[in-house]
Amino acid sequence: KATAILEYIQRTVERRRQAGALPLPDDWCYVYNFDEPDRPNALRLPPGVGRNLRDQLEELLSAVRDSVSRAFASEEYEHQKRETLEGGQQEAKRIMDQAQKQAEEAGFLLRFSPVGVALVPLVQGKPMNAEQFAALDPAQRQEIESRQQRVMEAVGEVAERLRAVEREASQKLRQLDRQVGETAVAGLFDSVISQNEAHSELVRFLERLREFTLANVDLFRDRDGQPGMALALAAAGPQPDPFLAFRCNVFVDNSQARGPPTVVEVNPTWTNLFGKLERRAHLGTYVSDHTMLKPGAVQRANGGYIILNLVDVLSKPGSWDGLKRVIRTKEVRLEDPLEQYGLLTPQGLRPEPIPVDLKLVMTGDPMAYFLLSAYDEEFWEMFKVKADFDVQIARTPENGVAYAGFICACCQREGLRHFDRMAVAKVIEQSSRVVGDQEKLSARFGQIRDLIVEADYWAGRDDSPIVKGQHVERAIDERVYRLNLVEERIRELIARxxxxxxxxxxxxxxxxxxxxxxxxxxxxxxxxxxxxxxxxxxxxxxxxxxxxxxxxxxxxxxxxxxxxxxxxxxxxxxxxxxxxxxxxxxx
Structure with missing residues (x-):
């Protein structure tokens, strides 16, 4: 059945291609989500654009790293940075000198340290140690402590002014880094955006990527000719990619497609149908990102056709419910199958669902169809078109010629010897014998193909260039000999x-x-x-x-x-x- 359906779909697609009414399926890409990194965004692009985008982002990353490294290694940047730092230091020194003068007038010495500011009382212009302070009478200590309280309040104000100066210097350095980064990457991003201006979603992503680059420009800098910290970690072993935002996962690549895809999935497990979330080991756990998302048969068949066997789908845990959900919602979600059973999974991603538009063809036996029709309420609503395949056809001259054409096609496809007239007649005769009716022919072409292959084998044993009628008869006799053990035993019992x-x-x-x-x-x-x-x-x-x-x-x-x-x-x-x-x- 699947072979017949596949050939019918291929003929239909070819007719539509010749008529010029054949749309090509789009590419689907997963890219970094700047707002929620655990929810990658899906981009729908024309066929071939996804692969170009991936190459453009890789080239853009290399160019940005080179340009940013050169910009931050320039003398002009170092000069501006030094001026900014010196300006902050001079302002801080002026504030500290002013505070020191005010403290000395009050009889104290200020000592600045990384842990804070300390006040030391002065006696005759010299700092007083702890023993000298303890030797004073209580009235003098109380008077010094009273003056110290007023000075400490002023020192607190000075400390706040110093922190403000430090914040201002840091802000100026960040602004300087951003200005240098904008100058270094502006032309690079403008070039890529202009090449993709026809795709609005892609342009928005590139603009967000530019903002991300400018906000994290330190990732792209080389310090003293050595890789940055993120690159050093990446070189030390399997680490999260510091440049993940520049990675594009071409989830479904239709750059080579000549028409709608036709997918036959013979093992419809959850991951084979709906995709897979791969993971890598990192620091004793497993992590994942949007570059490790793999498509399933449903994503690859999007915009085309998918052929499944009903019994195979029902026998795989979760596949039937997931397939009905895709039909009902018209979108496919990339989820971990363990989550369907309430099990915990390490670092679960929630990729953006992809809308699907495909034709689902389900093959199976009548009994499975009747059981689902009776016990599954959604079955009739989802599968509205039913087609029966007959196992026999009328034995007419037209079908006889078609049978000969089928034999010829099998020989060409399998690389077998061709059949002469008598061999074709023997195959047709055996086909009628299989259905038990002289006016019918068997439509179980899988069995007929097996007969053709075996007849070719016996022709090879006889070194015959073509398959003759005797070779078909030999194939039939050998098949009967392999299967008629019970019949021979019954004949023996009758004879005895x-x-x-x-x-x-x-x-x-x-x-x-x-x-x-x-x-x-x-x-x-x-x-x-x-x-x-x-x-x-x-x-x-x-x-x-x-x-x-x-x-x-x-x-x-x-x-x-x-x-x-x-x-x-x-x-x-x-x-x-x-x-x-x-x-x-x-x-």
Whole structure:
């Protein structure tokens, strides 16, 4: 079924391409989210733009690092930085000198240190130590402490003024760094933005990236010719990427697409369908980022077609519910499958969901379809189109020619020898035998392909350049030989008289019947002796096989139908006084 559906979709796409009405699927990229780094943003771009964006950002990062490093290593920057620092230092010195003078007038000496400002009393212009202060009488100590309290209040004001000077100098240095950074990267970003001005979402991302670069310009600087701290950490081992904002994950790349994608997923697990969040080990835990997001079949089939097997989807935990959620919301979310069961996951990302527009084709057997129709309320609402595949087709001259074309296509696709007229006729004859109808042909082309491949093998054994009718017959005989072990054992039992079957003469109340044993790929008829006995009584027809629970429902229905017929035929005007038994002997 999947092969037939795939070929039909390909033919439909080719017709639309020839008619010029074939849209190409877009690229999808995940980029850094500057507001919430654990929620990467998804960008929808025309086909091929995603790969170009990734290359542009890599080149932009290299150019920004070179330009920023040169700018901050220039003499002009060092001169402006030195002037800013010297200006702050001079202002701080003036404030400290003024404070020192005021303290000396009050009889104290100021000592500035990294831990704060200390007041030391003066005696005759010399600092007083602790022993001298303790030797003073209480009145003098109280008087000094009173003056010290007033000076400490003034010193507090001085300390606040010094901190303000330090903050102002730091602010000027940051402004200087930003100005230098803007001068270094303005042209670089303007060039990339102008190349992508047709894509508004991408332009907004590039503008935010420029603001991020200017706010974190220290990341891109080289100090004394050595890599910055972030680069040194990155070189020491697996570390978070300091330039993650410049990384573009081309999540779905359709740069080489010639039409809508057609994806056949043979193993529809959660990650194979909806994508995967990869992680790396770091400091005893696992971390992830937007560059480690991998697409699933649904994302790769976006804008096209996806073919799934219903039984395979139902047998994979979470896949069926996730697929229904995609159909219902028309978007696919990249989530960790463990979270669906309430389990904790390390550093969970919440990537922005991607809207999907695709055609979902689900193949399966009728029983699964009927069960879901009966027990899943959403099934009818989501899967509105049902198509049945017949296992047989009419045996017409047109279909005979089509069969020959199928054989030729198989030979070309598989690199096999071609079939002559007699070999094609034998294949068609076997196809009718498979469905058990001379006016029908089998539509199970997988089995016919296996026959073609095996016939080619026997032609190779005979060194024949083409496959002939005898090779097809040999392939059929060898297949029967591999599967008919049970049939041979039953024939042996009949020949030895263990299973009693008479093929000559006649016996009242005894006939030979034939039951078909089906082993899937092989079926055969088993002869059985059917015996009926009548005797006086009113029990009617009794099936010995039914009473011993050895019969099936169809057999029981046949016996009851026979009882009804006898009653209708012979008991219209009087009761039927009959007791009879019927049995499949040695069943």
């Amino acid at each position: 008289g263990v299973i009693m079957v008479d093929v000559t003469g006649s016996v009242v109340g005894q006939v030979n019947g034939l039951s078909v044993l089906d082993f899937g790929e092989f079926s055969f008829g088993r002869p059985s002796r059917i015996t009926a006995r009548t005797f006086m009584g009113q029990k009617g027809v009794t099936s010995i096989d039914r009473e011993s629970q050895l019969s099936g429902r169809l057999h029981d229905k046949g016996v009851l139908t026979l009882s009804g017929y006898l009653g209708w035929k012979y008991a219209q005007d009087k009761p039927l006084s009959l007791s009879a038994s019927i049995s499949f002997e040695q069943a």
